[in-house]
Amino acid sequence: MSKLATFPDLPPEIIILILDQIVGPHNVISFLQAFPHLASSPALSHRQIHGTDGNDGSILHYIAGQEGDTELLDLLAALLTNPNTDPNFYYYYPFDEEDLEALETSEDGSFMDCPPDPPSSSSTPLTKATYWRNLAAVQVLLTHPSIVPDRPDQLNRWPLPIAVSNGHTAIVSALLTHAAAADPPPCLDLTSPFRLAATHNHVAIMEKLLAYADATPSGLGAAGNKLLTNAAAYGSTDVVELLVRRDDLDLNGEGPGIMSPLAHAASRGNLEVMGMLLQREGTRADANWRDWNGWTPLHWAASEFQYMAMKMLLQRDDVDVNARERGGASALGIAAGTGQVLVVTTLLGCGRGRVDVNARDNEGFTPLLRAAFGNHVEVMEVLLECEKVDVHARSVRGETALAVAAWSGQVVAAALLLGRGDVDVNARDNGGRTVLALAIGGLSAVRETDYYAVEKLLREHGAIK
Template sequence: MTKLATFSDLPPEIIHLILGHVESPHDLLSFLRVFPHLAPSLPLAQTHAAGKAWICAGERDKETILHLTAEQGDSAMLAALLANPSTDPNRLATIPFSTFSPSTDGRTLGGRTFPGHNRTPLSLAAHNGHLGAVQSLLAHPSTDASIAKRPTHMHTPLALAACAGHLAITTLLLARPETDAESRGAALGWAAVNGHAAVVALLLARDDVDPNVEEHRTRHTPLALAATGGHCDVVAMLLAREDVNTDAIGLEDFTPLCFAARMGHRDVVEMLLGHGGVDPNGRSATEMSPLMCAVSRGHGEVVGVLLRREDVRVEQRDGQGKTALLWAVQLGRVEAMRMLLLRGDVDVNVRDSAGAPVMGIVARRGRVDMLTLLTQRDDVDVSIRDGSGMSALALAASGGGVEAVAFLLRQGLDVNARDDKGFTPLMLAAKRGRTAVVKMLMEFDGVDFHAKDVKGKSVLVAAAESGQVEVVALLLERGCVDINARDRSGRTALAVAMDDKGRWAIDPLGEKSDYDAVAKLLLEYGGVVDI
């Protein structure tokens, strides 16, 4: 009986003919793992067979069998393929990759996915930490370790190895003569932002690495990148260099201290503050100080560290005219606000750029917890008014904060205080449909039901004018208002409610308007249009 021949017994030309029908590099690689002796003799069409195009790539930008082998770290197969004279070790492909920066507190920072243009097999092996594969590729006389089109030096094999913290591979690539200054700088930035201290130390020990090199996209220095990631050991290495710019500002307009404060890295903040060259009030182009950065993000520990420094200027304003206290108030950072108010040089009556005082801002938002903190300061002006003459009580009433209104009444604020238009807190609450506040104020001793604004409008007219049927009902049931009182234009509440040209626009912060129901109710109680 004749013995059947195995596949490997077939003539090479037949095998290559069969391989010509294997379309995918993945399938081809699987085939070669069964028959590795065929790798050195693959024709050019096979070694450069195009696979998946990831991002609008042309035929030449697709991954090949060599890219797959390098990415997987198969050193033996890689060596066999590189022995093939038709293999181009510098073949480019578009293969996306992601990066992330694990901070010391366990968070993941700055994750990004890059399109991955100009990926060589060497860049894939270096990024994935395959030392043997890197050595095999570097042993090939045609391998170029620096292929990357400007401004993507951050994507060179060296930069990607440093990004992933592969010390041995970084060392190998640094020894290559084609490695340029831009690639070394990108490697330092990547290593710094990812907290790879050993790689950073390796790079800083060289005379040809600039410790202040700027990342091409953000213009951040290694110190700024390390501070953002919260990497104390890397920050310490950089601060030990006399030539490091400690207050460098990149495109995001923050100093390294601002970045650390913004991210809540207390240890890094303390380390930077302990360095004599760091400005504790160093501002960004938006003029936000480190203190403002910490307050705006609610990082209480960092706020505390900064406030313990007497040279930290707590009344410094940013480009929007905000102080640290205004940032705390507007973003609801109660703990930061509490710590700020413990500093006697913090102005508790500070106003924003529109003239609104802290007390008014807090009252409008109904924040009793913040009002309590403010009133614990002896120098707070509880009667302070905003640019429209509105008191904190008026703002609380307009905003509908029942508890805030009750708190301010207990503080002794004038229940009938008028703003520049003559509105009282009761009128403002009525106009905005704040029914619960209206009920509370109606029960307060001394409230003036007959007050009128500068146009002669009463509280009933204010409620009717904005279609607030529940408030109108409360006032009429109480019998405390003159239903047919006229304003200076001679109009009654009913006339106002029926005049669709004079109606108020519905305020998204107020209650829904119902003018027909208001008119019907006024008619039931004897309201008239003309007397």
């Protein structure tokens, strides 16, 4: 290679013929470095510039992936002045089964995660430079008047969301500055960049994205409300703090029926985010906002065992501690029905007497009936210690807690209730059936022993059929 460089008078057509015999981007680049004047010469054909290698793509792609090499940057700049150079050259990389498998098994399902490094991933040089955090190459590529900065690759990725996912603020700034200076400016789809900045807590990048969106005719629009939801859902505290300062965002998120930012924060136990949403000056988040299932932030905190979040909500006067979800169950009812004794204890202990221990769901089940049905004896013991608990409460079918325990074959729950001495062992439901009749009628072959034990227990306490 060095011998070629010692022949300055070698005819250009001979040099080009020699170049035609060279295979692989590494070798082509070495040749061009020996004859730098060729990079910008029209004698260098489109095929020679964009000829691809199975591993690295075209020489443009290869240079774009080499961060920190100033000689290669100079070569890239020279190539971009060549009229035969396509700065948006799209190299097609055929994915194999392993690549596709990686796509399907990414941790969070994000298109950003897999494959970890497709050599050129059917992308443009700009996408590759962005992927490898090569700011200098990005800046050089953006100088080309025909560059298309938002052309997607085979995985539907394009430079801006890749830069956001990488947390590379300088590349994000370069891409947005280029877009803002374009005439006419491109209509960038900021959905993915916004989502990634929100979920990864890239607050500096979020500031730049917001500034760009605010400068466009359409502004941020409704996308901002989704941003706040995403940030809260992923615990991106810094981004939440940035967003709640804006007057154009709804702190309740995307709208009726959608899980609110506060509910997301409560489900994660993120007290800092909850505080930002509940204490903002002016309009605050609705502490009782309901999602599609009718769940409030308190329901979510209780279901995820976030005790400190529950306490924060229970201490507020504006929180409806007895709010019912779509099935009519309060947070206490759900906790009782799933046997979460510590959640039940927290709700009753921190609710300042406001939690209704007898709140009924749509089937008329109180927390005690729900606990009895699931044989959650520890929960039942906590509920039975409450002064206001109604041990005689009935479902819409007229079943008492004892009847529910009996027909579901819950021996221990039935024994606990019978041990009180004030439970009517012969209470009849709306159909006139006694507790014993319900127990016999509920006999299951799978749990035959339990039902016989319940029947025996009831008869010992004077039950009649």
